[in-house]
Amino acid sequence: MNTTQRTDQQRSADRRRRELLEAADRVVLRDGPQASMNAIAAEAGITKPILYRHFGDKGGLYAALAKRHTDALLSSLRAALDAPAERRERVEATLDTYLAAIEALPQVYRFLMHPVEGGQTADQGFDTGNHSVPLLRRMGEELAQVIEERVDLGPNSQQLARVWGHGIVGMMHAAGDWWLGERPCSRAELVRSLADLLWGRLAAAGDKVGGPGF
Amino acid sequence: MNTTQRTDQQRSADRRRRELLEAADRVVLRDGPQASMNAIAAEAGITKPILYRHFGDKGGLYAALAKRHTDALLSSLRAALDAPAERRERVEATLDTYLAAIEALPQVYRFLMHPVEGGQTADQGFDTGNHSVPLLRRMGEELAQVIEERVDLGPNSQQLARVWGHGIVGMMHAAGDWWLGERPCSRAELVRSLADLLWGRLAAAGDKVGGPGF
């Protein structure tokens, strides 16, 4: 029969594919985001055309690579976000989950989010960062969905939820990125500060009277 | 004297530099972010090595290019942010200024923020996006400073202001990016929704009772 053989071959192909992805992962984690196709192929013990046969082009390989991490992160976030707890607690847990993830594997994070950066020969690297948008967009849409499901926002709730979803994700991302670079405080403090911001502390705070320039 | 001559030459050099930057601007606006050095040189009516003499490398040219737009945007934002008005009014004005800017020149915006994206031959383009970070960081720091100057946040105000500054800028950026792509509502609505979010409407909203999954 052809089918069984086909299945075998497909299985084998899938295994190879996974091996290649793991090799690519290793290279990206070692060499940073500017890993070349040659380097990845070498790490996998094969040569370039095989990579292209499996993934089409560089973007395809990257997309596959990013999807693994993205999916993992998103499922963690979903768990924190869907927990049966108070809203503020859930928000803090989700922020903390995200920050813990980028803190634990900053290499992966920078690969997903930041393009090239450390170009030793100033040549082009992985055109990552192209694809950071999908991750942020997916997170924004997921969050929007959860907000719309669980929070009563009155009319136009769907649109409002989407704005907020993307906005909050952007806030988390930018603050996390800055925090990861400067480490100006502990993770818990950052989480608290951001949650405070979302909880309207900016609106509640009084004007400063003795500020400079007044 | 050498000085006058030097001054003349330096002036001429500065003029050339500005001309080159304008040519680069035109090319980037026309061809998108993946403009090549050759193309820019051709647009300027000269050849590659001159670009390299003026800007060192591609990144240098980009940095110079980005600085122009970044400075312009930042000064607009500062004006809106420093106005002598109610806080919410100022926040809305600033959000609107930013969104109006990216709406008016999306090409510039995408050049500043997004890497490559439309690679027709899938080759590398400008390694933009590397440099989007500086812009976001600068905006975050500026905002933090204004917050710290004008809002009474109690102890630890400086750190809190910085977290909020970067967080709010990230919110604005992500929401704006999403909005620019999908255009799901008017600019005014977006501004209102984001200001509402910052004004604690998320905390104030009640739980939804009839949501799916409960």
Place this chain on the structure above:
DNA sequence: CTCTGTCGTTACCGCAAGTAACATGCTAGT
């Protein structure tokens, strides 16, 4: 023993960044 299809290779193309070496014109010192 050949035919077919997958897995793998080498060797190449095209293109962009960046550089070296050469040409030209203006200003200045003698």
Place this chain on the structure above:
DNA sequence: ACTAGCATGTTACTTGCGGTAACGACAGAG
């Protein structure tokens, strides 16, 4: 006037990437 210096411009090259074409083994089917 002649030449030294210096900025400005050029052509022609190197390097290194993404991506591909064309060829070589090795499995099973007739």
